[in-house]
Amino acid sequence: MDILNELGKIGSAKQALAVFEKQMDTAQLGRISSISHPEILKRIANAVVICNPEKIFINTGSEADRQFIRDLALETGEERSLAMENHTIHFDLPGEQGRIVDRTFYIANPEDLISSLANRMNRETALEDIRANMTDIMKGKTMVVGFYMRGPVGARVSNPALEITSSAYVSHSADILYRNAFADFDKEVAARGHFFTNVHSEGLNRTKDLPDARVFMDLQYQTTYSFKCTYAGNTLLLKKGNHRFAVDKAVHKNRGEELSEHMFITGIRGPENRVTWFAGAAPSGCGKTTTAMAGDLFVGDDLAQMWIADDGSIRCVNPEAGIxxxxxxxxxxxxxxxxxxxxxxxxxxxxxxxxxxxxxxxxxxxxxxxxxxxxxxxxxxxxxxxxxxxxxxxxxxxxxxxxxxxxxNLENYCPDAENPDGVLTRIFTYSGRDADTMPPVWVARDSDQGVVIGACIVSAATATEVGASGVKRAPWANAPFIPGALGDYMDAQFRFFGNTKIQEQFQPVMAGLNYFLTDKARGGSTSKLLGEKKDVKVWLAWLERYAHKEAGHIQTPIGNLPLYRDLAPLFDKIIDKPYPKDLYDRQFSLYVDHIIARIELQEAAYAKEKNIPGRLFEILAHQKEALQALKQTKGPVILPGDMES
Ligand SMILES: Nc1nc2c(ncn2[C@@H]2O[C@H](COP(=O)(O)OP(=O)(O)OP(=O)(O)O)[C@@H](O)[C@H]2O)c(=O)[nH]1
Ligand SMILES: O=C([O-])CC(=O)C(=O)O
Ligand SMILES: [Mn+2]
CATH class of the missing domain: 2.170.8.10 (Phosphoenolpyruvate Carboxykinase, domain 2)
Structure with missing residues (x-):
């Protein structure tokens, strides 16, 4: 049962057009007449019937339309102009300053497998909840209908998506953060055979309605519903709502061929101006934007969709077009x-x-x-x-x-962001807010070990999720957006990075990164970090050299560590900063007991999940054994120099 159709009852293109004729003025009717795909027309018409707006605006993405939306946001009071031209401020309610994880649900049929980390609601209950809250919710408001491509037009993994909302702020944000594809939409949907639908209304936007606020994802009908909230992470479901659909597609439809990740995409210029592309995962609030901006060529700061191209390389595109x-x-x-x-x-x-x-x-x-x-x-x-x-x-x-x-607008913006062939990506990083255990950078010896690095991300909570606290496991930094079983997602990772179609010269270099190691955890007395933001450029540069076999390494049970003699000149050249040997020793010493405790934490947690690939347990057990053996001969804290062969 498709909830949108069940509530709106518009079952044909003809009925949809009748709705439009009743509710739209001639200008808007003229616009919608260029869309012919019956499914698109039906979904928009059902949303109109349910939400009952006073006016409908079809956003073609022209400059005049963008201006109409900007003006509407000022008129409704959702935004206010600031001193700087073209700057505005939007406030979300004090109680809705992040994603409302407790009110976010997958709509599920009894037989659907939904991640143990997510909330589910059965279809009938969700239907009633949506009926009770969305009926007439746009009364007196203007509904804006936007047509977007999540990814460059023509890219293999791009997804068309509709954003239907009564919030001018949400549609203004969509027009900045996504590619308006009104002109291509019909054609793209026909060629790909699918699109996502997002329906949102802020309603009366009152604190007292926040307990009723909901974010729903219906995987079966690729439709999201969001109401009585405004924070973009809850309302602009082109972002994390549709990301969940893209993850589901990668894991269940195109397993081993495609991935959809919570990753930045950025390029580093190495010697002789060569460009090496990186994609990297970090949980919300843990450094993706920062790392993307540390790169020389910016493509994306939050989401990456990737596939294995015919030449045997991994290609990435950003479904978004802004920050x-x-x-x-x-x-x-x-x-x-x-x-x-x-x-x-x-x-x-x-x-x-x-x-x-x-x-x-x-x-x-x-x-x-x-x-x-x-x-x-x-x-x-x-x-x-x-x-x-x-x-x-x-x-x-x-x-x-x-x-x-x-x-x-970014000075390091790279036009390859619009390349439908994506960027050829060699280096994949995984990081979190880890105060006391892992070093700033370490590299997996092969792709299976790399997948395990992603599986074992841990991170301190940040402000992006309402009510979150403590140190948590954060598998691939993507767990909040994995709709199905974690074991299936992990299997998709092993199959993708281990795919034999990937040519030797394009093999992924997979690494852990940690910007948040503290002085206290390495014998000091303060909670200050042992590095600063600009050091990120050096860790990336070292990985760039490593990928081109121009940097040595120290082999350890957790993977390969950089050598002091390679890092010190990079600190000097790239950020003009001295890099004392004793800082290196503190950052890269292995605190064996800490690392073993981490491994045991992961073993215990994954043992509770169903269908986890055995490869994960093999690799963890092997690392643990090697660490214990090393501890026997070198003690519990091992200097990097003591592991050089
Ligand atoms: N000291 C220090 N702070 C950092 C570093 N990287 C990120 N931060 C801080 O961490 C916070 C979040 O970083 P972002 O880069 O915005 O995080 P993100 O992963 O893009 O977050 P989302 O947009 O929520 O997905 C910011 O306050 C940064 O200043 C770093 O290398 N060193
Ligand atoms: O989605 C949001 O609210 C913002 C974001 O990037 C994240 O949380 O990862
Ligand atoms: Mn994010």
């Missing part, structure tokens, strides 16, 4: 390129949940600029020292406050 990025700690020192877009005129930016001062200038925590004493932020009026009900100081900006901007 919805965290602003906390973004500053001139660590992020000069982002700061240019945020602080200099000439760019379009939607800010969310930062502090706006009396001169209409945004401010945020960690910007290293002088801060105002007061202003308006995510919880209303704010002044320095203001506390919440429990007496805790309220920060100037919410830790998950973000900026929305187009990739093409």
């Amino acid at each position: 919805f990025g965290i602003v906390e700690d973004v500053n001139q020192e660590g992020d000069p390129l982002l700061m240019k877009v945020l602080r200099q005129p000439g760019y379009e930016v939607i800010w969310s949940n930062v502090l706006i001062d009396e001169n209409n200038i945004p401010h945020w925590v960690g910007n290293l600029e002088p801060s105002p004493e007061k202003g308006i932020n995510f919880q209303g009026e704010w002044h320095f020292g203001k506390t919440d009900d429990t007496g805790k100081p309220i920060p100037m900006s919410h830790p998950n406050s973000r900026c929305t901007l187009r990739s093409t």
Whole structure:
């Protein structure tokens, strides 16, 4: 039972056109007449019948249409203009500053396998919930219908998607973050035989309705429903809602041929201007945007879809075309390129949940600029020292406050982002907020070990999920978006990276990265990090040299570590920074007991899941044994130099 059709009852293109004739003016009717695929027309018409908007706007992606949407966002009050031209501020309700994981559900039939990490709701219950909450929800509002491609038009893994919303902020964001493909949509859908549908309404946008807010994903009908919320991670379901559909497709339809990951995509220029492409996973709030911006050629900062091309190489495209990025700690020192877009005129930016001062200038925590004493932020009026009900100081900006901007505005933007053949990707990284165990970089000896690095990411909680805390396992940084069984997803990883179609010269280099190791965990007394943001450039440069066999390594049970003599010159050349040997020793010593505890944590957790490939347990057991043997001869803390052969 397709809920959209069950509630809207529009079963044919003819009925759909009758709905449009009743509800649209001639200008909009003219626009929709260029769409002929009956399924597209039916889905839009059903959404119209259910939500009952006062007006409908078909967004063709023209400059005039973009302006209409910008103006609408100001008119509805969802956005407000700031001092800088083309900058606006949007606030989400204080109680909805991140993804509402507890109110996010997969719509499931009894026989569907849904990830043990996700919520499910049976189809009948979801139907009633959607009926109760979405009927007439757009009364008095304008419904904006947008037609997008998630990925370059023509790319093998791109997916067409509709964004139907009463929120001008959501459609404004969609137009910045995705490729408007009104002109190609009909043709792309006909060629590919599928598209995703997203229906959203913020409703009355009141705190008291937040308990009723929902995010639903219907895998069977590739449709999302979202209501009574505004935060883009909950409402702009072109992003994480459709990412879940893309993951499902990679795991269940094209296993071993395709992947859909929570990864940045960036290129590093190596010696003689050669370009080496990276894609890397990190959980929300753990460094994807930062790493993508540290690269010389930016393609994406949050999502990557990849496939094995006919030449035997791995290709990546970004389903998105912009950044919805965290602003906390973004500053001139660590992020000069982002700061240019945020602080200099000439760019379009939607800010969310930062502090706006009396001169209409945004401010945020960690910007290293002088801060105002007061202003308006995510919880209303704010002044320095203001506390919440429990007496805790309220920060100037919410830790998950973000900026929305187009990739093409970035100085390191690479036009290959639009290449339907993708970028030929050699290096894959996995990272999380790991304060005390893993070194800044280590490389798997083969693709199976690389898959295990991804499986074993752990990370401290961040502000992107409402109510999350503690250190958690974060498999591939993608677990929140894996609809089905984790074992199937892992199997897809082994099959993809181990696919014999991948040519020798294109074999993936798979590595762990950790930017968050602390002084305290390495014998110091402070909780300061043992590195800084700009060091990221060096870790990437070292991996680039390693991939081209221009850097040596130390073999260890967890994988290959860099040599001091390769790193020190890179620190000097790339970021002009001394790199003392004792810092290297602290960063790259193996704390064997910690690592073994991590392995045992993963063994125990995966033992509880069904159908986990045996390869994972073999590799973990082997690493543990080798670490124990090494400890016998070298002790529990082993300097990198003591492992050089
Ligand atoms: N000190 C330090 N902080 C970092 C580093 N990388 C990221 N951060 C901080 O971590 C926070 C989140 O980093 P992002 O790069 O925005 O995280 P993300 O993975 O893109 O997050 P999502 O957009 O939620 O998926 C920001 O406040 C960064 O300043 C690093 O290498 N060193
Ligand atoms: O989806 C969001 O809310 C923002 C984001 O990138 C993430 O959480 O990974
Ligand atoms: Mn993300």
